[in-house]
Amino acid sequence: MLFSELLEASGAPVKSRRGEAAVEGVALDSRQCRKGSCMIAAKGETTDGHAFIRQAVAAGASAIICQDDSLTDPDVACAVLDDTRAWAGPIAQAFHGWPSRRLTTIGITGTKGKSTTAYILRSILTHVGRKAAVLGTIEYNTGGRSIPAPNTTPDGVQLASLCAESLNAGCTHLVMEVSSHALDQHRVAGMEFNVGVFTNLSGDHMDYHKNADAYFAAKRKLFEGLSPSSVGVINVDDDRAASLVRAVCGRVITYGIRGQCDLRAQIERIDSSGMRMALCMQGERRVIRTSLLGTHNAYNCLAAAGAAVALGLGFEAVAEALEQDIKVPGRLESVETHAGFRVLVDYAHTDDSLRNVLSLTRELCAKGRIIVVFGCGGDRDRTKRPRMARVAEELADVLVVTSDNPRTESPQSIIDEVVGGFTPQGRRKAIVEIDRRSAIALAVNEAREGDIVLIAGKGHETYQIIGAAREHFDDREVAAQAVAAREGV
Template sequence: MTLSKMLEGVPVTKMFQTMYGKMVLTHEVEVRGVQYDSRKIERDNLFVAIRGTATDGHKFIDQAVARGATVVVLEDDKAIPDSFFMHAGVVKIVVSDSRKTLALLAANFYDHPSAKLRLVGVTGTNGKTTTTYLIKSILETSGERVGLIGTIAHMIGKETFPATHTTPESLELNQLLATMVAKGCSAAVMEVSSHSLAMHRVLGLDFSVGVFTNLTQDHLDFHGSMDQYFGAKQILFNGMSSLSYAVLNNDDSSGARIAERSKAKRVTYGVSSAADFQAQDIELSVQGARFSIRHAGASTTASSSLTGRFNVSNILAAYAAGVALGVPQRKIVEGIENLKVVHGRFEQIASPLGWTAIIDYAHTPDALENCLQTIRELLPDQSRGKVVTVFGCGGNRDRGKRPIMGRIAAELSDTVIITSDNPRNEDPQAIIDEVMGGVVKGKQVHTEVDRRKAIKLALGLAHSGDVVLVAGKGHENYQVVGNTRHHFDDREEIESAIRAAS
């Protein structure tokens, strides 16, 4: 692709086009690849120097040029003088924001794949993963080949690829969307994290539908305040066109405000509040949920093996998105029924001894409270045994939520075991001590730094009729200690304990 085509719609502050003392035109420069990692540069690539949280790409410009980059995009004009580029035969392009520029360049290079798909973006603190899987199932049931991008994995049809980020960097994201198009996908559903919005990873993407699930405390280590967290989520809807739909949760106080600057057509859903799509006559059991969806004066019955009021909300969001995408009602209902389980999301494992373990990704106060309230709602006091909760809080993340989660777990559980999540570069015991700061005296709370021992302790306390909630990691099959990932899977630990007791 020519450099002139690469730069279409890209704001440029300065361009130095003198190579070996001779002026070159952008349509004469051929770009064969785009990279922001200098180690991946090949001949005739364009290198984007990005200031990251750990390192600064401007420090690696000389390495990128040595590896064959013929175009360098950077923010700091003074980082390397024009003379370096002239003698190296490299075009120098100065921009005001390298991250935004990378997103626009990636979309251009891969020929705007999002415009060739019906792209659905789901954002919110909790519920993103389940909602994306529901929408994928709805679209597949209607006969489409669908891609998925999210926390658990990336998928193209039935093919699965590991996910390192909930939302990939803009370059990998556009590449993945282009692969979906090439492999025959007509639609894609993706989780859109607040980090990705703040870091402009989805800039330039053409969303057909944007879904807002909820906004509760999380990621304040990154955003600094709830107002800034809200502002990041709002970016998704601010960039949507008048041809698109914003599907908004009316039960959340942020739902009415999140799309106030959006050109998108708005539709609302609600479990406890009036909305365009409203849940009524909700029946919940351990086996799942059944309820009516009231919309446009008519009522439709939906059934799902997913349970809990929080999942009723997720199902409503997916149903509304299906309607916005023009999927026939019966296919929407069938697609909801077809999704049996989402890995690590209120995932139940029954023991031969009569107790049940539940694995959930709940790592925020709201998600943990929803899980525990659902357990209590599904298992009334007169027939329920004890609720034992095992959880921890991640290191190098929002510290403010730690005592809040400690209080919630202690209030809604009979026994709590506070342990490690992904301690990263923090002292695991110090994290536990901060969680304990929210626990009211007199509650039955144990602490155990070793997550494996904590799970064994919890399962050892369980008897027939008891429920053990193992929260925080869900689908994850690793634990991050320091800067190292060690294999660890809550499901494997629970299944191992069941085998040992059999």
């Protein structure tokens, strides 16, 4: 593809252009440039791609898209835009022939439940014979391969490549989580979602967005960007729902448990093997049993069901699909034991998600104790540290505070802020163990018959970030090792 053709196909508003070149790839990172690459120099949160233009050219880049052509070699083809970051996605989509337009795309945003909703929706689509790629916090799965996800939502260049890969793998649908960071940073620019799903909004990422209104405004962009032919699927029980409904210019499907809505659920029973609930929509009612547990998962089922209905699937087929065994990595994932107690691993890493999981755990643990292992991430929202402590104190019996991706912060300082959220009574039932492996072993060894050990914070993650180093660490593996050591296996 010629450079001029790429720019025209993307629709990017070019201020100026010089030179012509053959383009054989698109990159945001100079380290990914090869012979024939088009380097898009964009300003990020901590680095500016303009500082690496020379490295891109040295690596073989044939064209540069930037905001200041004075930094480029006059012999290299170059185009100037006002905002390169906002156009990286459309340019990459144009290079790949706009694969996103040949997929049915579903974007899911919200504080909690995005991953589970995405997995449930993929399960529904698979049940009715559709092949769906899933991109999100747990993995980027294109239908042909799965890679660990470095971010919930990939940047626009990688996203276009993943769309092309999914299409080539035979996928008809793309289900993806859309984070507030991604919306704020234009990572999904160029995506024309057929369905936008809102799960909920609660306190998180205040280190980035600074306040709740800015956080919500970022989430709202997904719905403001939907076309008149697209559908918004919105949790009506959330306080911000009305604002999102107003933002959608096309059809809206509302869901909930408490409020007036199009798609409603009523939980009838929860036990250790699953949940029985009634689904109601437009006069139709169907009682289902799902392997998922808890009120928060009832909402996730509703969100996925609403998206499926928005895609044209019948209510009966959707209800039937929800009864399939659905497993989501690191979401209330059980570790096998033989000593009469249970060990669960969950991704809960905010006060609200911890409350949901601990409340459910209490329902499952009528006679025993709840032993919770938790910590808070470094270089992230500090305001949730004391809030998580208060939730743990309220709902658990033994509190084991430990490290959870401390990054460049002092692990002890983070723990001190968490412990500062306990009341004097809470401190008396708290145990501090800075080493996460030792903390998990301590909790497992503390457990008695009837108890549940909940290891919160990492879920599906397979690493611990200390300083700038990412070391292998999987709560599920470590818990299984602790159980085996206790049982003498």
